[in-house]
Amino acid sequence: MKTLAVLFLVLALSACDAKKHYRQAADDTVTTTDEYNIGRTDYKLYIPAGWNTFRQTAYGIDYYFLKPPVKEADAGVVINVISHGIPMPWEKYSRKMKKMLLESVPGVVLVDEGTFEGKALKGEWFSYDMDIEGHRTRLVCYMYPYHGIVYLITGGTKVEYADDYRAVFDRVAKSFRFED
Numbered sequence: 001m002k003t004l005a006v007l008f009l010v011l012a013l014s015a016c017d018a019k020k021h022y023r024q025a026a027d028d029t030v031t032t033t034d035e036y037n038i039g040r041t042d043y044k045l046y047i048p049a050g051w052n053t054f055r056q057t058a059y060g061i062d063y064y065f066l067k068p069p070v071k072e073a074d075a076g077v078v079i080n081v082i083s084h085g086i087p088m089p090w091e092k093y094s095r096k097m098k099k100m101l102l103e104s105v106p107g108v109v110l111v112d113e114g115t116f117e118g119k120a121l122k123g124e125w126f127s128y129d130m131d132i133e134g135h136r137t138r139l140v141c142y143m144y145p146y147h148g149i150v151y152l153i154t155g156g157t158k159v160e161y162a163d164d165y166r167a168v169f170d171r172v173a174k175s176f177r178f179e180d
Contacts, residue, residue: 039083039149046175048168066172075161076135079172081153090145094124097143107131111138116170120177121146129159138162142173151176 041064047053050069055062066079086093102108113126123144130137139156153176155169 039146039151040178042178043081043151044175044177044179045081045153046172048172075157075165076132076137077155077157077161077165079153079155079169081151081176084150084152086145086148086150090150093145093150094143098126101128105130116142116174118144118174118176123173125173127162135159140166140169140173142169142176144176146178 047066048068052067054065054067056065057063061082064081068075068077088096098110098113102110108128108130111127111129113124115122115124117123121144123142125140125142127138127140130139136159137156138159139154142153142155144151144153153173155165155172157165
């Protein structure tokens with residue numbers, strides 16, 4: 001479960017470009033990233049008009065980022081995609097992820113959760129709030145289990161912009177598919 005803590009700490013770091021508050025917790029938690037980066041990267045997803053995409057590695061985890069135009073940067077908006085092996089039955093893994101997040105990351109509050117169906121896959125989502133660099137931030141994590149791997153798509157923004165960006169996060173996450 002330590003690797004799950006790293007996942008959420010890095011998601012928190014990337015969501016608002018915060019680098020300081022949770023860095024020590026991530027450093028203390030990371031032991032191995034062997035379960036990460038094992039998924040396929042030939043997925044397709046909707047990219048909102050004007051948004052940029054790039055790949056970046058943080059703590060040994062390969063991220064695919066979607067970032068809005070500069071004019072929207074003040075909202076702290078970012079979307080990222082990673083993959084992670086599922087080391088246990090899906091239902092148990094999903095429950096443990098949420099529990100670990102609530103217990104391991106300071107100030108996290110679970111807002112809502114549910115299931116969804118995308119273009120090709122079914123999954124679960126949950127949203128949570130946390131403080132990042134003095135801003136209350138809302139993150140929505142969409143989880144697609146697929147052949148023993150979970151693809152995590154996380155969208156984040158400052159809480160005051162959460163309602164404005166939720167439809168964008170949903171559209172990107174629901175568009176996720178493979179070209180098989």
